[in-house]
Amino acid sequence: MTDIRSKPFIPPSRADLAADWRRSFVNDATVAVLSRMRKTSADEIRLELRGPVSPMKVADFPGGNTVTKIMTLAPDSAFAEIMGLGDKIDLSGIAQFSIASPTSFSEAVFVEEGFPIPTAQGVFEGQLIGPVKKVALIAPLTNELENLSAPNASVVISRLLKIAVGNGGLKVLLSSDPETPAAPAGLLNGIPPIAAGASASDDLDALVAAISAAGIDTSSVAFIVASKQASALEKMPWPNFKRRVIEAHTLAPGTVIAIAADGFVVSGDGEPTVDTSRSAVLHMADPPEMISTPGTPATVAAPAISMFQTDSFALRCIARMTWSVAPGSVAWLENAQW
Template sequence: MSYDLERVARQASEAKELAVHTSRALRDLKRGTKTGLSGRDRFVRHAVLRALAAGRHGINYADVWRERYGERAVTDPAMTTVPTWAVELAPADVGEFLADGQQPLALSRLAPYGRSVSLAGIAALKIPFRAPGADVGGWVAEGAPIPVDDMAFGTVSLSPRKAAAISIFSGELKKRANTDIEALIDTALRADLAAIVDAALLDDQPASVSRPPGLRYNVTAVAASAATDPVAAMRADLAKLVGEIVAGGGTMPVFIVSPVQAVSLSFVPALGYPVIDTVALDPGVVIAVDGPGFVSGVGGAVVDSSKDATFHTDTVPLPVVAGGLAAAPTRSLWQTDSIAVRAIVETAWGVPAGRVAWMEAVKW
């Protein structure tokens, strides 16, 4: 009898707690207040819960949620409608994760100057833009015909591509679960994804079945100034890059530089154009992109973890076993008491022809 009374009392307490949470959520919704974690925090927390649940038989990430964050509820809280939890990571969550923190991606900083689209459920997407051409129109006398514009448009094609990274942690990670595990996973995933995405964004390689085209693909480098005075060379180089963008129909160049060139640009008073610095770009290389012409998108993401997988630990991995041959070297997570967290993100970008210019070996 006492057991039944205790169970009823516990259920009543949980029901009351759930009712309070529901009441607060409805109140905040009515007021229009934003509740819950940011998209960045949801992304990281999702990875943390996956990592802590890895290898624990009979324990899933919803159970870890209740253990770590003190949540108790009659029903499983793993719902996309709950502000502090998301089973499926929305594009907004992924975008906030990539754009926030101490290591924001160059892609995420360039995207706000242009047009952002959702890639959810998209196989290919064509974005129209107006091709540069002679201006049409003018002052018209009474009764005279008005000039007609043929409104020629071009398109930028986006095909989502998959950027993926696997970060491996030792079993000691779980011992740090009450301190800085979120910071560790946040830093690791951001560094891994930044190395993949930004390197592809800024290189000169064509699009393929696995990646979007680099901004410098099929764009001939502009000759840098030969002036020996660094300040004079900088002025000439920036003016030449801006001129290239304007000639291609662009309106607002955004400069992408290495931290070395960013230091030099910081001494230019009132430059007037945005500057993005990134370690993904070699020193001496400067890229100018027409901000409004840049189109990008982010789809959903998958974050999961394992404590039992075996990997081919190489920068160009092969199947662990193919044709009866084993790849080398390999690593067993179970044998080394390690945890692997895997993040897969869909992304794509594009820019109209003529709206990217770049140069190398600048002298400033």
């Protein structure tokens, strides 16, 4: 008989913990949806989903803030990869926070024993982050989902969350849009593209040089590229190329972005939440409008669909997050020829 006491305890990896948390979050969403659809208790649905090992609770992901958990909902997505580059700051209970970023600073020097040490003087700029913005999705689901087993229903909901969070977040993150009351500014906001060169090496060198010229340490620079450029880089005979490359399918062909992770900060507040309704009325449009607006004449959004009338169901997911980049930490180009 094997003595199990002789086996060393191996703690689960962070990737395993993230997978467990995501599974628990999706299971909670599945319980909320199916219990309402089937008009049964949540415990009955949990029995269907219960595995041989009890999953962790949604709030128990160690060290996990809102940003980490949103990234976990869309694993292997470009959005999660890019957000993973930044330092995480918890803005719970705080509207805004200014991070002191030195633009010039005295360097350390060697000093002979007994002699005075130079006093460091520098210029600081505040890198403002916050307030957090609401990331939300509403997805109508037909009641055919009710006929699926709970594990299969959880697969449908899992894929829905992954696609919606990954694509929606990426579209805003890699845009040049300014900040609005609804969303943070895109990484490219206010940054003109540099001229494309004749080759991939010329372009990548120029992007790194642009960040270096702004006084930013380039050792943490990563590249975010369109799918065509990602494929081209994979074929390059560069055995010593060590930079991280992230493919973003939402970028136009020929677009290449360089970002210094040391100047990138992301933040969130609270837990992602999932709600369900089978009696809501939804305006089936993006962007949506208010269902009705008083006036002369009054306006009504169309097409508007009643979940009750169509025997459907609506799932809503809400989280709160934002991001910020230090001046000079991002450079980009378009119309790359490789």
